[in-house]
Amino acid sequence: MLVSRRSRVASLAACATILLATSACGDDKAKETSAQQVRLYGTDGNMLNTYPAELKERAGLVDGMKGTTPLVPLPEDFKSRLRAVSPALTDYVYSAETYDAVVIAVLAAQLAGSTDPAAIAKQIVAVTNDGQRCEDPVSCLTLARNGQDIEYRGVSLTRAGFTDKGEPATASYATLTFDGQQINDGKTEFVGAGIESAASTKTPPKPKKQRPGGDPEQEPLILGGLLPKTGDLSIAYPPMAAGAALAIKEINAAGGALGKPVTWLDGDDGTNPEVAKATVARHATAGVSVIIGAGGSGISRVVLPDVVQAGKILFSPSNTDSSLTDVDDQGLYFRTAPPDSLQGRALADVILRDGSQKIVIVARKDSYGEGLQGTVRDELEKAGIAADRLKLLTYEPPADAKAAPVDFSRGAKEIKDFGADAVLIIGFGESAQVIRGLADAEVQIRQ
Template sequence: MFVSRRSRVATLAACATILLATSACGEDKPEEASAQQVRLYGTDGNMLNSYPAELKERASLVDGMKGTTPLVPLPDDFKSRLRAVNPALTDYLYSAETYDAVVIAVLAAQLAGSTDPAAIAKQIVAVTNDGQRCEDPASCLALARNGQDIEYRGVSLTRAGFTDKGEPATASYATLTFDGQQINDGKTEFVGAGIESAASTKTPPKPKKQRPGGNTDQEPLVLGGLLPKTGDLAIAYPPMAAGAALAIKEINAASGALGKPVTWLDGDDGTNPAVAKATVAKHVTDGVSVIIGAGGSGISRAVLPDVVQAGKILFSPSNTDSSLTDVEDGGLYFRTAPPDSLQGRALADVILRDGSQKIVIVARKDSYGEGLQGTVRDELEKAGIANDRLKLLTYEPPADAKAAPVDFSGGAKQIKEFGADAVLIIGFGESAQVIRGLADAGVQIRQ
């Protein structure tokens, strides 16, 4: 006989009540039988194959953990090209978004006929809307050199272009599952979000046709990386770096932009405002027009005033904080990653599909963590989860690599006392300490 999830939960609850009084249901130790098992959930910052290594000898604790990340079904050919750049690659998180950010920035410069960031910025949204459709750097650059309006559709940007705010109008999310201490691709599901009609319809400045032989007086276009080589988000660096390197390789194989090869200057954001600000300052000195990054939303928010003051472009492949949509940016901030207003709905759906009833949302204390935490809470409440069945907790992420690891013992005790059956962990590599803390507190993690 089929039994609904709600009925099954009610039956188990009734059985637990009987246990306390009579040791029924075939168990001699009622207090152990009634212990609550907790399902773990994650987000784009920790649903990576490299994440279990953060738990070292306790890596198996992640098995069964589910989560969402902005991700389209990546073509095998794209993965192969990425692995040609980095044969050791094990994850693809934000590789497509990084690739597309670099390509879009270069195409915008070609259409603008200039390396001036202000001129490039006016073409970025237009590159993705209302022109001749093209899907690779070579064909798009050929059209742009001829002064043709283009509509770029790449690896991550497939359904619709950018909104007036400079971010994707639509997105694709993947539901991922850890199995055997790695993401089980066979269990991955994809869901779309957003609406195509939100894409911009504004008319950009007229594209400039490239003169035969190019402009010999034009300086080469220089792009600078502001990606998390170090810090809490370093686990996401390899696929992002591979995406950028692949884009530059294919752009220059197609004769570059403005008649010259495009230059890439590497740079670390450190998942740390101080490190990121130093990198931005160096890029400004070195004549970078477009900065690709930062990795974390909070880091971009910290450096954006410096970038705007210098008159440069900040173009992130991985910022998802919804509040960045309306940040004061002077028209110089863009992103290929969708805002968390879309991811929050996908996460809430994943959690609710498992029948969770008492949910704790743990987040790193920054704009990314607290922003997504609030969005998921709102979506769960809209779905009928009462406020008293939700609990929000935050933790301070380590200031730098020398800082002590996150101590989540107090939070783990609260979760155990709350009787949660689901814990969503919003964080980066450091969030593994939350899982460790739960296990140390005796919370039974469902696998």
């Protein structure tokens, strides 16, 4: 078929237009495909089933997020007992550590034969080392009442006891993954850390045998809570509260301590220094011997001088800041949570296993956030990640519940410009604003 020159030119122009349009569409698609995707990682402060709710209508952004938390494989029987005291419980993070902190404190008081905090403190490390092994309040209290040295192995404290510094010599970490806006238990993996030989071998004062019927003049042992009922860390409160309630229930069912039921006084740390200080003051006035808390490492650091001045014990189930190992505590600070020097290695390993090459570590600006941030950075650099492929960012957490939420828009832009393929977020409930900021900056979150 013959076609005129004008027709051929028109046809060629049309084809060119089509080709250009097709090519342009192809370029857009290529750009979309090659756009940098970011994997999200979290820590013990935000890898909780309650965390997605902090993002409200954008809760699905957490899917695919991975992270670590101190956690042992919890026996189903323990979970069932926790749910018996807290039927709505959906998370178990730090429930075992809280349970063990309460039990250890009570056993130490029984061995000391006193509610005097100084006497109790001298027995706390010993409760976990070099004695007759026992694994529950009934058997342990029976041995302690008979004046026998014990070696408590509970729910979180399974491999080794406390070091001379009053913290676990070994730990277990779980790698958790969000899937369908909740932690997928089927993807959870556990890894051990620490050295058993680091456990203390010091000889404690000789245990005191309880006389039959107990001492009628003996004051009851009072423990006080300093847990995050409110504030940024309140998302972690339910499992800690359940752990404490279960421990008190089972201790008193086993006869209590020093011949009397153990008393628990509730108290909030508010994830806020002023709230926590006020709670400590109330506990000191009420005759509390051992304060169980605080939730956050930064809060414990702030209130510890007040606790020491009052001559009380501060025993945290969830403080992980490594620098607290050497804090000036006059021998009155203990924790069942392992230090972040161990968690940092576990976190770095999780990130590196995914092949991440440009990593941003975002942390809340406090001793917990910045401490763990530095530890993870060091571990990544030891593993071969160059310093110029790492970026550290911090944000100021809200002062209280009335404060404006975190604005992470500037940080999100920095992450986008950096071309990160992994973002580790170290924070509590407020850290959800980091994820929201990334999404608002059109950073593609890998799921």
